[in-house]
Amino acid sequence: MVPYESLLQELKNALKRRKLKFTKQREAILQTLFENEGHFSPEEIYGMVKSSYPDMKIGIATVYRSLSLLEEEKLVESISFGKEGKRYEIGMKKHHDHLICTVCGEITEFCDETIEKQQERVAESFDFEMTDHSMRIYGICSKCRKHGK
Amino acid sequence: MVPYESLLQELKNALKRRKLKFTKQREAILQTLFENEGHFSPEEIYGMVKSSYPDMKIGIATVYRSLSLLEEEKLVESISFGKEGKRYEIGMKKHHDHLICTVCGEITEFCDETIEKQQERVAESFDFEMTDHSMRIYGICSKCRKHGK
DNA sequence: CTTGATGCAAAATATTTGCATGCTC
């Protein structure tokens, strides 16, 4: 697990490099995503920040602007599935893939070394220089299977 | 390469099963995505259909409704990268995975038993009933690496 | 101080919905 401090430091470095300013709103968004595991819409993040920092002023526009910035710096990642719009999560150092329940929409992360390694081998066998990859397993989670439907 | 005819047949079967109707708009959207490789926004698809079928009436609402339907039936897939919104492409055969060259756009299919098996194991370990999966490896193909750029 | 950031509200986009009418089956 990457400690929050190091993410915060990365944010500060990126801002310095780009000659942008460190603000409490930017920090609050990063920290909120760090403290809450999950994939959230900008609107949800806006609500979470407002309730975690009741005294701080923040507008939805700032949330959008900050998420774009954080995403460019790879401090957060976005994913979009099915009918839902874009959702954000804290950027993980480690690459991970997703299990997506097509009934309830729940997204579960996993990381499997065998798959990771095998992907490298496949790429190599095609003389392909892999820069990135994405894998999603769709299906029905145990909760949804139990509760019928 | 899956022939268009079989996709069309899948669409007809799905509609029959769901007691929905086969319309020229639904067919036009499927065919347009089949004939144009790439990832398009609903608005772009709307424009493409209008120019391919100048006599046919179609509204943007129908494009949205049809894309949702086609996606549910896995005849098309949606993806969203970085800043872009949701984009659709013709559905790929599920039992194949893809290597995608980000320089020339070439898509190579492959199927790797180790990965397939491991996906099943992962799903099982999460007590998840896998119905489908998608995996993409992005990178630079050998041709593009050789010819510089 | 200088310059970028913010909140707000308005504007621009994107997506969904209600409804009268048109088409499949």
Place this chain on the structure above:
DNA sequence: GAGCATGCAAATATTTTGCATCAAG
């Protein structure tokens, strides 16, 4: 004919932008 699908326009939802003001460096 019955009932789903469509186009249109209106309604919503989502995201971006302009601008006066605020605050970081």
